[in-house]
Amino acid sequence: MENIIELKPYLDRVRKIRHLMSILNYDLSTKAPLEGKEEEGRLMNELSKGMDDIFLDPAFMDLIEKARKKDLDRPERALIENLYENVLYVKKSSQEQRDRWNKAFMDCSLAWERAVEENSYQSYLPYFRKNVEASREIARLKMEGEKTPYEVCLKLSDKGLSEELIDRIFSRLKDFIIKKLKEIEATPSTLNYIPLPELDEDKQLIMCKNALDLIGFPRSKTAIATSLHPFSDFFSEGDSRITLRFKPKDWRDALYTAIHEGGHCLEFLHWSDEEFENYLEGSASMAICETHSRFYENLLGRSRALVPSLKKCVEDAYGGDLALSDEEFYKKVNEVKRSLIRTEADELTYSLHVIIRYEIEKDLINGKLEPEDAKEVWNKKYQEYLGVSPKDDKTGILQDVHWSDGSFGYFPSYALGNIYGAQLLHYVRKNLDVDGLLSKGDIPSITKFLEKEIALDYLPGPIWIKEVTGEEFNIDYFISYLDNKYPVK
Numbered sequence: 188m189e190n191i192i193e194l195k196p197y198l199d200r201v202r203k204i205r206h207l208m209s210i211l212n213y214d215l216s217t218k219a220p221l222e223g224k225e226e227e228g229r230l231m232n233e234l235s236k237g238m239d240d241i242f243l244d245p246a247f248m249d250l251i252e253k254a255r256k257k258d259l260d261r262p263e264r265a266l267i268e269n270l271y272e273n274v275l276y277v278k279k280s281s282q283e284q285r286d287r288w289n290k291a292f293m294d295c296s297l298a299w300e301r302a303v304e305e306n307s308y309q310s311y312l313p314y315f316r317k318n319v320e321a322s323r324e325i326a327r328l329k330m331e332g333e334k335t336p337y338e339v340c341l342k343l344s345d346k347g348l349s350e351e352l353i354d355r356i357f358s359r360l361k362d363f364i365i366k367k368l369k370e371i372e373a374t375p376s377t378l379n380y381i382p383l384p385e386l387d388e389d390k391q392l393i394m395c396k397n398a399l400d401l402i403g404f405p406r407s408k409t410a411i412a413t414s415l416h417p418f419s420d421f422f423s424e425g426d427s428r429i430t431l432r433f434k435p436k437d438w439r440d441a442l443y444t445a446i447h448e449g450g451h452c453l454e455f456l457h458w459s460d461e462e463f464e465n466y467l468e469g470s471a472s473m474a475i476c477e478t479h480s481r482f483y484e485n486l487l488g489r490s491r492a493l494v495p496s497l498k499k500c501v502e503d504a505y506g507g508d509l510a511l512s513d514e515e516f517y518k519k520v521n522e523v524k525r526s527l528i529r530t531e532a533d534e535l536t537y538s539l540h541v542i543i544r545y546e547i548e549k550d551l552i553n554g555k556l557e558p559e560d561a562k563e564v565w566n567k568k569y570q571e572y573l574g575v576s577p578k579d580d581k582t583g584i585l586q587d588v589h590w591s592d593g594s595f596g597y598f599p600s601y602a603l604g605n606i607y608g609a610q611l612l613h614y615v616r617k618n619l620d621v622d623g624l625l626s627k628g629d630i631p632s633i634t635k636f637l638e639k640e641i642a643l644d645y646l647p648g649p650i651w652i653k654e655v656t657g658e659e660f661n662i663d664y665f666i667s668y669l670d671n672k673y674p675v676k
Contacts, residue, residue, distance in 0.1 A: 299591035340596030347647030394504035395445035403631040419451040450483030459642035471644035477604030496628035609665035
């Protein structure tokens, strides 16, 4: 901490501005009326300018340069290098450029909400075109030895990975899933036609709160709202929030959204004192963040051992027996089928949804695909990989919010989270009786064990997973997990 003590006044300001931006973004996504969103967008841009002013301050820049030459410990080095990247960005770009880029992303985000309501990619396209061009410009500006502009975006997912490595990993995963899916469909006994009881929105909210209590989601430090696209965010040491959405005829979507977003918050709320002292909260790569959310949602949340506790969460909200045995409940929440919606996909096919987005966004940022052609490519890939075709735009290319705010490079983090998570589970099982704890509904004991690895989540993914598990990053654990979970005769 002594090496960065002079930076503390600046870092305190950065922390406060980020807090305000999180509050404003949460309001924009949940409560802000349509007519007020444009003004809130301008407020967001003003906060962004305030952040830029800090990084443009010559005294701040000088302190960063001096700190880079010091003998720093690992957390300090991670902080200083993160700050240096931001300094380089504002030094290389002009205020006019940053204002234009921020406006492109804000306008596109608002246009996305309208386009989803209108079910029209065509109305969204003019805004998306400006968004993609802004993202390309930023990627080219930030290039520092990366082989392609998109490789710059990949740093959002994980600084330790390259486009070449992701291509290789995803190619193997894609081939495995497509083959496995065909094998499952050829085995009638693995199909499941059990009817699903319905819960209205009020009961689904109660169900979600029950499930969040089960995983150890502390209500005194959290908040829940609804939004068009669910998300979670960190505000401060005692404040992490999630949003949900509800489908009238299928409570599984809300249930696992709650556990997914709650898993994010459990990571946020277990960041170590060392991370806060070194201003490293929120510095985990998106792949590591998604490791935690998908660890709780799938590896724990869809496990056979947790079924009795999770079923009780649903039944207590439903107000009676679901008329499903534990085994039927397990099958119902692990049902495998070809689908159009990423967030509703089963564990097996989910990564195919991610790979489709990865292949499209990579070509968009690298200039090999234009926004005008993205919808057609999207539809073709869905037919090729999953054997389904979107019937409209909102169940197709408009279903996700990520690209609208310029988050190119984020999507791979979901599949990487699956891969890291399976390797992490293998390690946890060597130290804890995971199934025994889950059968008692004792998820907090697993979270407590994970505090050590959460304290290291500021590291690049491959370094982090090796340090935590003692093994190199290895996709075999995830493929083996899927293969064993979905056996075929």
